Amino acid sequence: MAKIAIMGFGTVGSGVLEVCRRNAAAIARRAGEPVEVKYILDVRDFSDSPDAALFVKDLDIILADPEVKAVVETIGGTRFAYPYVRRCLESGRSVCTSNKEMVATYGAELLALAREHGAAFLFEASVGGGTPIITPMHQCLAANHISRIEGIVNGTTNFMLTKMKREGMSFDEALRLAQKLGYAETKDPGDDVDGRDACRKIAILASLACGHHVYPDNIPTRGIRELTSLDVKAAESLECVIKLIAWYREEANGGLSAGVEPMLVPDTNQLAGVDDVFNAILVKGDMLGDVVFYGKGAGKLPTASAVVADVIDALKEGAAVHDSLFWQPAEKLDHMLEDKKPCSWCVRVRGGAYGFSLPMEPVRSENGQTVCRVHNATRAQIDALAVEMKARGCELLLALKQMPA
């Protein structure tokens, strides 16, 4: 019998207990022994719970018990999670986490610490929720050089954009529903809507692809807050939908670029049909070509299923999993990973669209604002256009790239 502990008994942590119990037989078969949750650490009061006997308030109780072989971290954030995880790994316990903020910030360090102490540090649920992406990348795609990753990695914003488009829900209504369903970040749903959550996830995938730590602070990030119904309608007229896209690319000169931004996705692009809480991540390997991972990106049981799969791997493989799952520490860059490639854009402007250095084709107007197409321009040219417009009393309010069909 393998005993484990859960730190943080919220949406995902409670899902881990439920998955362990509901699928106990299958988990025991795959782990080679039954897996039992012996302790749950949480700051809240669970004295009325039928599982009250499992709850503890002190990590030392867990660390003092030699029966505990692996610890699940589902507290979130870094303030408590990071020192607790360090202590678990230093004690030789494997850790399985869904906490992308911690992995994106301290991943290289925690991977090295796990190896040093003969433990596993696993984080499948930190990207894609229940959708497998980390394990396929370091195992199934191990023989490939990965030069491009792009997709929808935030369930909350994808759910909100779907509800706003299909059901005409307001931004606030859609966010409230995402929170009620346990999709949104509890500590700060701004992490979802302002793109920080997607930024942490693409930083993790980029680190895995390029082999050294890529910091979220170096990735230009925009969320969905600035979008208006005019943008959505203009996208529709262009046979596109707007999606929050996280992307990473290795350039021809070996440099890296990455970003998180709302983009126009043509209806013919497979990402256009990814709705609700679903995520889809396209990975380009030099041998395989393109492969897409698709599934539920958030929610209690989907996310917990990925955490429990990691628990099984940690119990079976231990530190050996880090023969393929690792990346090197790196210094934070002193500049952002900019996108220098030209592409098509949709810009929303106020006060006129003619006579500027970049030709603009009007698509749709409302309340004195016009959405226009701009062909084949770089981000630097769009930034220069914004300055030029301002100097002439006009305003460039929003610029969205268009993905290829």
Ligand SMILES: NC(=O)C1=CN([C@@H]2O[C@H](COP(=O)(O)OP(=O)(O)OC[C@H]3O[C@@H](n4cnc5c(N)ncnc54)[C@H](OP(=O)(O)O)[C@@H]3O)[C@@H](O)[C@H]2O)C=CC1
């Ligand atoms: N929800 C989802 O669909 C997904 C979440 N994740 C990630 O998983 C992690 C957990 O998310 P989620 O379950 O939604 O978050 P919750 O807020 O629902 O759960 C966290 C739990 O940890 C408790 N907690 C806070 N501080 C401590 C502490 N110092 N010691 C012990 N317990 C503590 C919280 O109590 P209190 O409420 O009082 O603070 C709460 O009960 C996050 O990193 C999140 O980003 C990843 C994929 C999907």
Ligand SMILES: N[C@@H](CC=O)C(=O)O
């Ligand atoms: N808030 C996140 C939860 C999963 O990572 C999301 O919506 O994707």
